[in-house]
Amino acid sequence: MRVTARKTIKNKKIKGVFRSAVKLTKESLAADKVEDAQTSLKAAIKAIDKAVQKKVLKKNTAARKKSRLNAAVKKVALKK
Helix, strand or coil: CHHHHHHHHHHHHHHHHHHHHHHHHHHHHHCCCHHHHHHHHHHHHHHHHHHHHCCCCCHHHHHHHHHHHHHHHHHHHHHC
């Protein structure tokens, strides 16, 4: 039981980091801040890759999230 609690805390911390990075990217996109979105996209991809490394996210889930984020940033960047 103690191991489960310890791992749960660790996993929540890792999930929080990548979720907040993704949220920051989406907020930048909503505000049409292309440069901010591109820099926060790099941070989000790094955080997602770390989550995969720590086995919090599955590889395909991470690839899907990164792909969708990248497509959204590209769409806004090309619009400008």
